[in-house]
Amino acid sequence: MKAFTYERATSPAAAAAAVAGRPGAKFLAGGTNLLDLMKLEIETPTHLVDVQDLKFDRIDATADGGLRVGAFVSNTALSADPRVMRDYAVLTRAIQAGASGQLRNKATTAGNLLQRTRCPYFYDTNQPCNKRSPGSGCAAIGGYSRQLAVIGTSDQCIATYPGDMAVALRVLDASVETIDPKGAVRTIPLADFHRLPGKSPEIDTVLAPGELITAVTLPRPLGGRHVYRKVRDRASYAFALVSVAAVIQPDGTGRVAFGGVAPRPWRSPAADAALPHGGAAVVAQAFAGAKPTRDNAFKLPLATRTLAAALTPARTA
Amino acid sequence: MECTDGLHLSRRGVLAGGVASVAVAAAPAAEARLASAAPPAMMPVSLEVNGRHHDLRLDPRTTLLDTLRDHLQLTGTKKGCDHGQCGACTVIVNGHRINSCLSLAVQHDRDRITTIEGLGTPDRLHPMQAAFVRHDGFQCGYCTPGQICSAVAVLDEIKAGIPSHVSHDLATPMRPTNTELRERMSGNICRCGAYSNIAEAITEVAGAAA
Numbered sequence: 313m314k315a316f317t318y319e320r321a322t323s324p325a326a327a328a329a330a331v332a333g334r335p336g337a338k339f340l341a342g343g344t345n346l347l348d349l350m351k352l353e354i355e356t357p358t359h360l361v362d363v364q365d366l367k368f369d370r371i372d373a374t375a376d377g378g379l380r381v382g383a384f385v386s387n388t389a390l391s392a393d394p395r396v397m398r399d400y401a402v403l404t405r406a407i408q409a410g411a412s413g414q415l416r417n418k419a420t421t422a423g424n425l426l427q428r429t430r431c432p433y434f435y436d437t438n439q440p441c442n443k444r445s446p447g448s449g450c451a452a453i454g455g456y457s458r459q460l461a462v463i464g465t466s467d468q469c470i471a472t473y474p475g476d477m478a479v480a481l482r483v484l485d486a487s488v489e490t491i492d493p494k495g496a497v498r499t500i501p502l503a504d505f506h507r508l509p510g511k512s513p514e515i516d517t518v519l520a521p522g523e524l525i526t527a528v529t530l531p532r533p534l535g536g537r538h539v540y541r542k543v544r545d546r547a548s549y550a551f552a553l554v555s556v557a558a559v560i561q562p563d564g565t566g567r568v569a570f571g572g573v574a575p576r577p578w579r580s581p582a583a584d585a586a587l588p589h590g591g592a593a594v595v596a597q598a599f600a601g602a603k604p605t606r607d608n609a610f611k612l613p614l615a616t617r618t619l620a621a622a623l624t625p626a627r628t629a
Numbered sequence: 630m631e632c633t634d635g636l637h638l639s640r641r642g643v644l645a646g647g648v649a650s651v652a653v654a655a656a657p658a659a660e661a662r663l664a665s666a667a668p669p670a671m672m673p674v675s676l677e678v679n680g681r682h683h684d685l686r687l688d689p690r691t692t693l694l695d696t697l698r699d700h701l702q703l704t705g706t707k708k709g710c711d712h713g714q715c716g717a718c719t720v721i722v723n724g725h726r727i728n729s730c731l732s733l734a735v736q737h738d739r740d741r742i743t744t745i746e747g748l749g750t751p752d753r754l755h756p757m758q759a760a761f762v763r764h765d766g767f768q769c770g771y772c773t774p775g776q777i778c779s780a781v782a783v784l785d786e787i788k789a790g791i792p793s794h795v796s797h798d799l800a801t802p803m804r805p806t807n808t809e810l811r812e813r814m815s816g817n818i819c820r821c822g823a824y825s826n827i828a829e830a831i832t833e834v835a836g837a838a839a
Contacts (some may be wrong), residue, residue, distance in 0.1 A: 315669040318689040318735050344731045347692070348712050360689075362736060388725070392791040397799040408794045412816020413783065415713060417725040418732065548794065548815035 314356045321361050324526055329493040330361045332522025339363055339524060341384060341423040344415050349428060354437065354444055368422075368526060371395070377532030380489075383422035383525045387411070387477065390421055399533035402557050405540035406480035406571075412549050422525035425478055425488065425505065428516065429471035429575075430551050431460060442468045443513040450513075453605075459553065462604040462611050464574035469513030470605070473506055473576045474551050480540060481528065482577035483557040483569040489527040492520060499529070506576030513575075536561040541622040542571070543614060554614045556622045564588040568619065570598060573611055591619035674734050678703065679747025687734050694718045694729035697744060705745035705774045709818070716817035719775035719782075720744050726782035728816075745774035748781065756837065757781050760830035768821035776817045780831045783813045787835075805835035 318340075321327030331337040336358035340346060349355035368382035371393050379400070381390055390396060391407035411419065433439045433451040440449035452460055452470050461472045481502050488500045505517055519525075542555040552572030560566040566587050569579035583598035595616045604612060671686040678701060685700055694711075697703045697720070706729060709717030713731040720729045721743040749755030754762070757777050767773040787803045795812045796803055803809065810828050819827065 313690045316689060317670065318672060318733070340733075340736070343733065343736065344713060344728070347731045347733065351712065364736065386725075388786075388791060392789070397792065401799055404792060404799060405794075408792055408796075412713075412716065413786065413813055414716060414719055414726050414728045414779065414816045415731075418727045548812050 313350050316357050316360055318360045320365050321363055324491045325495040327361050327363055328522045328524045332493040334359050341420040342418040344419045345427040379530045381421050381528045385421045387416040387419045402538035402540050403480040406476040409542040410476035421528050427475055430474045431471035446514045457605040457607040461574050463602040464508050466509045469509035479557045479569050479571035479577040482579050483567045485531055487529045490523045491526050493522045508575050534559050539622045541618055543618050554611055554618050556618050558622050592616050672735050674738050678742045689735050691734045692730055693732045693734050696734040703744050703746050707771055717772050717775040719778045721782055726779050757834050760833045764826045764830040766827040766830040767823050772819045779817045784835055
């Protein structure tokens with residue numbers, strides 16, 4: 313691991329200023345992804361600003377009947393909150409489908425959103441990777457791409473956003489609250505939070521340098537049946553090949569988002585609108601324009617089948 | 630076979646010798662790397678480990694795992710993959726199990742840490758340790774401290790109503806079924822494959838506690 317200095321921030325604005333004012337500085341929350349990448353020298357921050365003392369560890373009811381989840385709330389605590397289990401079960405299910413018990417205890421809400429891709433070429437520092445080393449090329453294109461994205465990609469990068477939690481947050485229309493170094497706050501819909509790679513795959517999100525996530529807000533409950541169905545190479549503790557988050561109303565309408573298939577949680581209004589017409593119609597809409605590789609073309613029929621399984625009422629959340 | 634030749638070779642002695650020779654071989658590369666960067670400032674860290682208070686000064690890069698093993702000589706906690714994939718380094722921090730390899734010691738200033746050495750002793754085994762012995766919940770034993778710390782925390786998580794991927798109904802109390810225990814222990818890899826006996830050991834303790 314490269315050497316770095318460390319501080320514990322005492323206020324949100326001070327934390328933002330500490331990172332914005334110092335090239336190479338990064339926020340540190342749970343650290344479960346960042347430290348892994350630092351050991352591999354894929355991430356090489358020169359300064360870490362630890363945000364654990366900022367009191368972002370509460371889940372509060374909002375005035376409009378939703379929940380405001382502090383950025384530092386652990387994945388375990390969020391998934392096990394009685395209000396979340398009752399009203400946002402798709403979120404509980406998605407979180408519990410990811411990582412291990414140890415990691416969920418340490419990983420935070422904001423950190424989960426900011427986790428980097430698990431593309432094997434991003435991790436292999438002997439290979440070119442535009443996300444890790446801009447301009448170096450993409451070894452995944454034409455390489456081993458079974459796990460990688462089928463839509464939303466560019467000729468620079470075909471990595472997926474790997475997480476589960478964000479797929480549920482996307483279907484719930486969650487928002488991300490941030491503060492900048494001057495103390496200004498803004499709210500970013502989760503739909504706009506993760507970037508598509510385009511010509512700059514090294515930039516994962518729309519956050520400005522030093523902009524700090526303070527909370528994730530959930531709108532008031534949707535009702536309906538909540539499902540998160542994940543298909544992976546083993547039964548537990550693996551990243552998704554395809555996952556489906558869905559909230560289905562008694563009349564058959566609803567919302568659906570896919571994970572493991574794109575650089576961000578994948579959802580479209582046309583796909584939502586197709587829900588009453590069945591899984592195949594949804595997938596046709598959601599994946600219109602998909603550009604799978606030979607290795608990962610299986611993800612399209614797998615998405616159809618995973619959604620079909622999720623829509624079967626016997627498999628309730 | 631019993632060793633009768635007067636050579637008292639312990640496994641730790643062999644391992645330490647092995648590590649030392651590796652360190653000698655790797656020294657020039659390490660020196661070259663360190664020469665390019667200023668030495669990092671040491672930072673004060675206070676930890677309460679197994680009920681004992683420790684004041685340390687550490688390089689901020691030091692993981693909680695390396696702190697326990699190399700600075701406090703608590704070598705029960707094991708380094709397997711060092712990347713959060715195997716669970717051998719599992720310890721309990723402020724009541725929650727975590728991977729100590731993916732955490733910096735400086736993140737844990739004033740935290741309360743329990744390692745395998747704090748759960749029980751050879752004379753007074755923790756019920757989970759005794760159950761692992763009774764059920765043969767290991768072969769080589771390398772993953773065992775992490776398995777046991779994880780298992781103790783898993784039963785607390787079930788009692789606290791924390792759901793899992795295989796919990797059918799989020800509205801009813803969580804139960805320590807075999808399926809639940811296997812899912813909840815999936816962050817602890819056992820290369821010897823003692824899983825079924827590990828699950829039986831945990832089931833016994835869960836039953837005794839219920």
